[in-house]
Amino acid sequence: MRLLVIGGTAFVGRAIVADALARGHKVTTFNRGLTGQDADGVEALRGDRSTDAGLRELTGRSFDAVIDPGGLVPAHVLRTARAELAPFYAFVSTTAVYRSWTTAGTDESAPTWPGVPDEDGDPDLARLGVRKRGCELAVEQTFGPDAAVIARAGMIVGPHDNVGQLPWWLTRIAQGGRVLAPGDPDRGLQLIDVRDLSAFVLDQVEARAGGIHNVVPDEPNTTMGHLVDDCAQATGSTAEAVWVDEGFLFSQGVQPWAELPLWIPDGPATAGFWAVSGASAKAAGLRTRPVAESVRDTWEWLRSGGEVRLTPGAAPFGIAGEKEQQVLTAWDARSVV
Ligand SMILES: NC(=O)c1ccc[n+]([C@@H]2O[C@H](COP(=O)([O-])OP(=O)(O)OC[C@H]3O[C@@H](n4cnc5c(N)ncnc54)[C@H](OP(=O)(O)O)[C@@H]3O)[C@@H](O)[C@H]2O)c1
Missing domain, CATH: 3.90.25 (UDP-galactose 4-epimerase; domain 1)
Structure with a gap:
């Protein structure tokens, strides 16, 4: 497949790029060139997704899927989602979108923070749940339920960890x-290895399987x-x-x-x-090491x-x-x- 990975040089994106290349996909990365090195073997494009002009390098390009591992600002995600780059969009979100942790078994239908799909500004980690929900809505509203996968990751571990x-x-x-x-x-x-998360995202992209999944191991x-x-x-x-x-x-x-x-x-x-429910990801093929x-x-x-x-x-x-x-x-x- 021809895959566009927005970012791709830190942690989750880096793992997705490595796995996608290993699977034989043709990978284009798009970032500002500030955070890390692009992997050998990718087509590396430079740009800043925070403005319309920043997406210039992507104008007229087309891919089989866009993978957006690190989007933090809803308006930035909305901009890439609307850029008509591909018929399928994969977004890495977080279980921090859920409002409450009082009960075990939180599944994808649980109440989330009220995100706003066109909220703009700088990344704001203090409002991560609200912001990531806004990003999800930007993707959902542009692609609908069948042409987008939203991977709500739990606590991610593994090489190149950028949280610590x-x-x-x-x-x-x-x-x-x-x-x-x-x-x-x-x-x-409940810890999810970054490589298992990446494999799951790519599996869904390859199958063009839309949906929302908590990407956590099924049990602690x-x-x-x-x-x-x-x-x-x-x-x-x-x-x-x-x-x-x-x-x-x-x-x-x-x-x-x-x-x-x-x-x-x-x-x-x-x-x-x-004790978040990982049942839906398990049913969709998540494997954990x-x-x-x-x-x-x-x-x-x-x-x-x-x-x-x-x-x-x-x-x-x-x-x-x-x-x-x-x-x-x-x-x-x-x-x-
Ligand atoms: N760690 C956890 O436990 C945990 C848990 C749940 C969910 N998550 C989610 O997992 C994701 C992790 O993402 P990641 O950081 O590992 O992804 P990544 O794709 O590996 O790295 C982020 C990329 O975004 C690029 N970028 C940043 N601002 C940009 C801009 N304005 N324009 C273009 N590119 C830009 C960076 O490159 P440049 O700076 O060079 O542009 C970098 O390549 C996050 O969305 C996080 O919310 C993490």
């Missing part, structure tokens, strides 16, 4: 010593405890995880997610966070010089070493009372 949660855990555990670990080691997580596919063990195994570290009660972490001012990545505190408001493989390959990438290059506007993850030690010391003192 798993890389932080790997790097911290590789340093060794006593590692502050959040809450219950048996808390389930690891636990926080197993993930920490996988990180120790991959890095060959003898670090000792110290599992600290969530209430105690709060009392010490430790921030969930931001300071201890992937930590979503247990409670009624978050009961469904790591073991998390240990994602962990190993991410470490291999970091070890061979890979660096997390954060999406513009994103904050880095991880607790400061000094604060971690203070919390561990306080936890030890509390434990012996």
